[in-house]
Amino acid sequence: MTNATGYFDRKPSSSIRPGLSAIQQSTTLPGSPHTPQRTFSSTFSSPSASFRAEEDPLVFEFGTRHFSAGFAGESAPRCMLGFETEDARRVGDYRQWRKSYSRKVGSRNEESWGLDYELWRMDVRTVDLGLVEDKIERAVREAYAKYLLIDQKARRLVLVLPPVMPHPLLATILTTLFSNFQYSSITLLSTPMLSVVAAGLRTGLVIDIGWAETVITGIFEFREVHHSRSTRAMKSTSWEFGRLLRQVMKKNGVPRNPGMDEDLDGESGNISLEQCEEIMRRMAWCRSHEQGSKDRNDKSLTTPLSALDPLISVPLSVAESEIVMQIPFSEFARPVESALLACNNTVEHFDDHELPVHLLAYQALLSLPPDVRGMCMSRIVVTGGGSHVQGLKGRIVEELTGLVQERDWDPVWGKAANIRRDRMKEAKRNRQMETTPQRMQKSTQSTDDPDTTTDPVSAALADQELDPIEDKLRRDQAKLTKPQVSGIFRGVETLGAWAGGSLLAGLKVKGIVEIEKDRFIQHGLAGAHRDADISVVPQRQSFGPGAQRGGLGDRSSWTLGAWA
Numbered sequence: 001m002t003n004a005t006g007y008f009d010r011k012p013s014s015s016i017r018p019g020l021s022a023i024q025q026s027t028t029l030p031g032s033p034h035t036p037q038r039t040f041s042s043t044f045s046s047p048s049a050s051f052r053a054e055e056d057p058l059v060f061e062f063g064t065r066h067f068s069a070g071f072a073g074e075s076a077p078r079c080m081l082g083f084e085t086e087d088a089r090r091v092g093d094y095r096q097w098r099k100s101y102s103r104k105v106g107s108r109n110e111e112s113w114g115l116d117y118e119l120w121r122m123d124v125r126t127v128d129l130g131l132v133e134d135k136i137e138r139a140v141r142e143a144y145a146k147y148l149l150i151d152q153k154a155r156r157l158v159l160v161l162p163p164v165m166p167h168p169l170l171a172t173i174l175t176t177l178f179s180n181f182q183y184s185s186i187t188l189l190s191t192p193m194l195s196v197v198a199a200g201l202r203t204g205l206v207i208d209i210g211w212a213e214t215v216i217t218g219i220f221e222f223r224e225v226h227h228s229r230s231t232r233a234m235k236s237t238s239w240e241f242g243r244l245l246r247q248v249m250k251k252n253g254v255p256r257n258p259g260m261d262e263d264l265d266g267e268s269g270n271i272s273l274e275q276c277e278e279i280m281r282r283m284a285w286c287r288s289h290e291q292g293s294k295d296r297n298d299k300s301l302t303t304p305l306s307a308l309d310p311l312i313s314v315p316l317s318v319a320e321s322e323i324v325m326q327i328p329f330s331e332f333a334r335p336v337e338s339a340l341l342a343c344n345n346t347v348e349h350f351d352d353h354e355l356p357v358h359l360l361a362y363q364a365l366l367s368l369p370p371d372v373r374g375m376c377m378s379r380i381v382v383t384g385g386g387s388h389v390q391g392l393k394g395r396i397v398e399e400l401t402g403l404v405q406e407r408d409w410d411p412v413w414g415k416a417a418n419i420r421r422d423r424m425k426e427a428k429r430n431r432q433m434e435t436t437p438q439r440m441q442k443s444t445q446s447t448d449d450p451d452t453t454t455d456p457v458s459a460a461l462a463d464q465e466l467d468p469i470e471d472k473l474r475r476d477q478a479k480l481t482k483p484q485v486s487g488i489f490r491g492v493e494t495l496g497a498w499a500g501g502s503l504l505a506g507l508k509v510k511g512i513v514e515i516e517k518d519r520f521i522q523h524g525l526a527g528a529h530r531d532a533d534i535s536v537v538p539q540r541q542s543f544g545p546g547a548q549r550g551g552l553g554d555r556s557s558w559t560l561g562a563w564a
Helices: 004-009 020-028 046-055 127-146 167-178 189-196 234-252 272-281 289-297 333-341 357-366 370-376 392-408 415-448 469-478 499-506 518-528
Strands: 058-062 066-071 079-082 155-161 185-190 202-210 214-220 225-230 311-318 323-330 382-383 514-515
Touching: 004 234, 004 370, 004 392, 020 333, 058 127, 058 415, 058 499, 066 127, 079 415, 127 167, 127 499, 155 167, 155 189, 167 185, 185 189, 185 499, 189 202, 189 214, 189 499, 202 357, 214 370, 214 382, 225 357, 234 311, 234 323, 234 333, 272 311, 289 392, 311 382, 323 333, 333 357, 357 392, 392 469, 514 518
Parallel strands: 058 155, 155 185, 202 382
Antiparallel strands: 058 066, 066 079, 185 514, 202 214, 214 225, 311 323
8 A cells, every 4th residue: 555655755746648767666655546638739729728718809990991810808900901003013013112113003083183192082983893802802811911810710790881882882791701711700880889888888979080971970879870971081172282292383383293194183193192191191170169260350460480380391202203392381281170170161161062171070960869969979980091190170160169159050141141140139138138127116116015925826836845765866866876967069089990899809799690500592682671770688488389480580681770
């Protein structure tokens, strides 16, 4: 029989596989029961790490010009890829490294400006869906191979998309992801709703200044209650920057590229989109409302121009040569104000699809109910590529404040509306002046004749008596609850739509629009119900004899939600 002290004196082997000394020791001492060593599938991985890689869903965000990918629960995506023509070259194509190689210059037309850098357009009549499918597949495979560094196993995918998308484009995206990759299910989430989640809110007005359009969405308790859009976005802003640079080049006598025609404004089209975006990313800014009004009204400045408006050296490459132009710093604010805010035009010159950003936000707030409006105006979330322009967020809030002070919340505007508003203010002022002497006369009569009795007031018009118990309960409840900010204009920062999708995916929340692979491959988008809004909360139901128990728990039915 084995001695107890001898059993506890033995030391276990440090390695998984026992060495020669351990084998010799086991031959001299009798065997004893022991726990077998755990075996791992890989030397450099642990069970927790492999379990995490299998269970964590992926979060993809598709935009007009970018694609972001990463894991759920992280604060930022692992990669953000573009769809530029230079990145889509074949292996062995080294033309861009030649000295005689020159990038394609900008387009003559604003409609085709940046067309080669876009993944899709909302007008699918001019979009090659096969090319869109190839770009999506290439971007996803590049994200897997270079940034995610995982194998393509069956996992869940959270897809962040704009709230309004054509069905052919949506079907192309889902078909590409289901056919070429092993995703078990795809959950669709809306970009404005995730921007509100990433800001730590439940309600807000989301102003998404994107590449092709600006989308303003009203969110109340995680539900979209209003949606409007405008074509004034970063595409028109970059076009205005290109126009500014072309005007400066023409003024300085810079020769245009050979073979390039004159554009619509008679300016040489030497500027490419890359140069415009590089300068816009570094130098674009927006003045405050007070600075813009002073600049428009006061044309005579006593201070020298060099002190208020310094000159900025801007290098440009034109016709295989480098030039440096001197541009005043204030000129870099004019394209932003002209494209997004339309400061030089009046409201009568705009169509419904090209309203300025602040006027579109004002109309969006005006269309909301008063209680929702008070909550949304205190939670203005500006996101998208235009949100990085210095001073633009504060300018939008200042313009909204000025519009409300000028028009109030009146949907009717114009000369006749202004005349009617002035008449109402004057009538109210006259009424107050008439009632003031009457009140003073009644007060003097009551002091002179204290025995006069006033007429009894009916119970319906009398002031309500305060209940001390209800008053105490109201004070105790106010101590426990945090007061909500409402009725004032205030901006809130957000981490972006991708961070909101990562947060929701990490919480293991079931989405309303959850598409399974088998159902989609079998029926496509035609297999979805057209319910625009459904509830995911299980409800109690009573079933009679022979009734079918189908509904929310039935996985055979699914809906497109807001994309229906």
